Amino acid sequence: MKVKRLASWLWPVIPILAALLFTSGLLLLYKASPIDSFRAMYDGAFGDQSKTLSVLAFWAPLTLSAVGLLVTFTAGLWNIGVEGQIILGSIAASWVALKLDLPSPFLQVSAEILAAMLGGALWAGIAAVFKTRGGVNEIFGGLALNNLAIILTNYLISGPWQPPEGGSFRGTQPFPPDALLPRFAESRFSPLSMIMAFVAIAVIIVMLRGTFWGLKLKALGKNPFSAFLLGVSSEREVILAMMVCGALAGLGGAVRVLSWFDSLRQSISGGIGFLALLVVMLANFQGYWVPFIAVFFSAVLNGSISLQLRTQLHSSLGGILTGVMVLFVLLFSDIGAFKWARREKRE
Amino acid sequence: MNDAEFVRMMASIILASSPLIIAVCGETITERAGVVNLSLDGTMLMAAMTGFVMGLKTENIWLGFLAGAIVGAVFGAIVAYGSISLGKSQVAVGFVLTLLGDDLSAFLGQNFTRIPGQVVKHLGIPLLKDIPIIGPIFFNQDMVVYFSYILIIVTWLFISRTQPGLHLRSSGERPEAAFARGVNVRRVRYLYTMLGGALVGIAGAAYSLDVKIGWSEGATRGLGWIALAIVIFGGWSPVRGALGAILFGATKAVATILQRTFPEISVVAFNAIPWVLMLAVLFVVGSDVTERLIEFMPKRLQPPLRRMLRITAPLALGSSIAEE
Numbered sequence: 001m002k003v004k005r006l007a008s009w010l011w012p013v014i015p016i017l018a019a020l021l022f023t024s025g026l027l028l029l030y031k032a033s034p035i036d037s038f039r040a041m042y043d044g045a046f047g048d049q050s051k052t053l054s055v056l057a058f059w060a061p062l063t064l065s066a067v068g069l070l071v072t073f074t075a076g077l078w079n080i081g082v083e084g085q086i087i088l089g090s091i092a093a094s095w096v097a098l099k100l101d102l103p104s105p106f107l108q109v110s111a112e113i114l115a116a117m118l119g120g121a122l123w124a125g126i127a128a129v130f131k132t133r134g135g136v137n138e139i140f141g142g143l144a145l146n147n148l149a150i151i152l153t154n155y156l157i158s159g160p161w162q163p164p165e166g167g168s169f170r171g172t173q174p175f176p177p178d179a180l181l182p183r184f185a186e187s188r189f190s191p192l193s194m195i196m197a198f199v200a201i202a203v204i205i206v207m208l209r210g211t212f213w214g215l216k217l218k219a220l221g222k223n224p225f226s227a228f229l230l231g232v233s234s235e236r237e238v239i240l241a242m243m244v245c246g247a248l249a250g251l252g253g254a255v256r257v258l259s260w261f262d263s264l265r266q267s268i269s270g271g272i273g274f275l276a277l278l279v280v281m282l283a284n285f286q287g288y289w290v291p292f293i294a295v296f297f298s299a300v301l302n303g304s305i306s307l308q309l310r311t312q313l314h315s316s317l318g319g320i321l322t323g324v325m326v327l328f329v330l331l332f333s334d335i336g337a338f339k340w341a342r343r344e345k346r347e
Numbered sequence: 348m349n350d351a352e353f354v355r356m357m358a359s360i361i362l363a364s365s366p367l368i369i370a371v372c373g374e375t376i377t378e379r380a381g382v383v384n385l386s387l388d389g390t391m392l393m394a395a396m397t398g399f400v401m402g403l404k405t406e407n408i409w410l411g412f413l414a415g416a417i418v419g420a421v422f423g424a425i426v427a428y429g430s431i432s433l434g435k436s437q438v439a440v441g442f443v444l445t446l447l448g449d450d451l452s453a454f455l456g457q458n459f460t461r462i463p464g465q466v467v468k469h470l471g472i473p474l475l476k477d478i479p480i481i482g483p484i485f486f487n488q489d490m491v492v493y494f495s496y497i498l499i500i501v502t503w504l505f506i507s508r509t510q511p512g513l514h515l516r517s518s519g520e521r522p523e524a525a526f527a528r529g530v531n532v533r534r535v536r537y538l539y540t541m542l543g544g545a546l547v548g549i550a551g552a553a554y555s556l557d558v559k560i561g562w563s564e565g566a567t568r569g570l571g572w573i574a575l576a577i578v579i580f581g582g583w584s585p586v587r588g589a590l591g592a593i594l595f596g597a598t599k600a601v602a603t604i605l606q607r608t609f610p611e612i613s614v615v616a617f618n619a620i621p622w623v624l625m626l627a628v629l630f631v632v633g634s635d636v637t638e639r640l641i642e643f644m645p646k647r648l649q650p651p652l653r654r655m656l657r658i659t660a661p662l663a664l665g666s667s668i669a670e671e
Binding site: 026029078080130133134135136137139140141143144145147148151152154155158159274277278281313314316317319320323324326327330331332 | 385632
């Protein structure tokens with residue numbers, strides 16, 4: 001009994017320890033001190049105000065995409081295409097920013113955000129229709145569309161949208177300040193993006209738990225065949241769920257171009273979609289965990305990038321740290337004491 | 348294009364397709380046993396990096412391939428352990444391993460990028476290589492290519508013509524029935540997930556030691572996913588899968604030629620070809636539209652067309668097994 005209770009308290013610590021141990025081993029292989037490196041990562045994430053703001057600026061699109069994925073996971077869909085949906089959101093927002101000039105900044109930014117959500121939803125909708133009408137698994141459809149979105153970005157910034165002084169393959173010209181999200185101080189962080197993320201979390205959690213549509217999605221995710229027998233039209237729900245996720249991911253993409261950068265860049269998403277998938281898995285598909293885990297991921301990623309700048313150690317260390325943790329939780333979570341504690345309560 | 352150029356192009360397509368063929372055969376074996384190993388992209392990156400570094404350090408190319416195979420088998424073992432022993436989602440475990448393999452290969456390979464290393468030696472087969480046209484295309488290659496030929500035949504024979512192959516198929520089609528007939532389904536699935544993974548690892552090493560020699564970050568990124576799609580397109584048959592891999596290689600070669608002939612078309616359009624192709628072929632083999640089109644055809648043509656264009660997945664693919 002006592003051992004089990006102790007274990008249930010300790011359980012959340014174990015995956016973190018496992019990941020730290022594994023990455024420490026890698027660091028020792030490169031004759032780097034793990035303690036110094038982890039401290040450097042922490043400083044790189046929260047060392048001063050501008051770094052903390054960077055973590056938050058990275059957090060917003062990550063959380064938005066992860067929240068979207070809650071919807072598709074509930075419906076039993078593996079929306080790997082979320083990465084491409086973020087990129088399409090960025091492209092659509094950039095399109096409005098470059099081609100439209102509306103009288104007020106509010107209208108301008110609203111139009112950009114709306115376009116981004118539509119763009120993301122469209123890209124997700126294509127993957128969904130390929131699934132329902134073409135029998136193409138959403139994993140493969142999404143993956144192909146991810147790569148096509150990257151290729152489209154490269155085409156745009158090296159072709160029609162290249163800056164007037166000539167194509168550099170790096171990005172479009174910076175958008176006018178009125179077309180950007182209002183940013184906090186001199187940072188990349190826009191408080192508005194944080195508000196959008198929290199609103200999205202609240203809306204999606206309520207929608208999934210409290211509405212009939214949420215129930216339908218749950219039925220679809222748990223058992224598609226009986227959902228069909230109960231009259232849940234799977235095609236409509238699949239397409240809708242994907243498009244809701246795509247819209248949120250697209251919103252995340254808008255935040256990328258309108259606050260993290262000020263223009264459309266080559267690797268505009270940089271793997272945020274894949275990270276969002278990991279965030280949701282680590283959150284055990286529970287919405288209220290998503291924002292906290294996203295803070296952690298964002299901190300690790302930003303920390304590992306500044307570690308690379310300082311020590312030349314490759315920044316993929318951050319990805320390894322989070323990846324090992326997710327793998328560990330995925331494999332062992334129900335052997336973990338959480339389940340024991342729950343079982344005891346039931347008895 | 349004259350004859351010599353054509354032969355050279357065909358030979359390069361065969362060489363470039365061989366790692367893909369090996370990976371497709373490996374994953375076909377795994378999936379026919381009922382397990383989806385989605386970690387291919389990460390496995391191949393890790394194996395490419397490990398194989399290259401191992402070959403460089405030991406100056407022995409075969410140890411490089413061995414290291415790649417071990418990496419692949421370990422990744423396969425993790426997928427098998429997660430899905431068979433712990434009953435977790437194969438897709439989830441495989442996906443996390445994909446990302447982990449990508450990051451691990453970038454980190455561990457960071458000091459080995461863009462340096463020369465061991466290379467598989469060219470080895471023409473005497474007599475066979477002198478056959479006009481066919482000889483220089485197929486038999487004036489190296490061991491990796493010959494291994495891919497043998498692998499296609501052996502995999503096909505093994506799956507469809509032997510007793511253990513029958514057990515393999517039954518584990519992927521009707522695991523409960525197989526279990527009732529005394530097949531140890533768990534052991535079979537473990538074995539073939541690891542074996543398939545080892546082949547995928549060899550494929551990864553074949554890239555860094557033979558086809559795109561050397562290591563750079565993300566060198567084989569995307570190819571694992573393409574291999575997974577070809578397995579589906581190949582209808583879980585090693586022969587058709589291998590044809591798919593060669594077709595893919597041929598499309599890329601044709602695109603390169605087109606690009607040279609029409610320089611005014613953006614490079615970007617050509618980069619999109621593999622992914623558009625992936626969507627298109629999966630749509631053709633999976634869609635109801637194809638079935639309806641086939642029904643318009645003359646009766647006599649229908650069965651062969653259906654065989655050619657339609658696929659059926661192993662029934663218990665991706666399922667967990669309850670043996671109790």
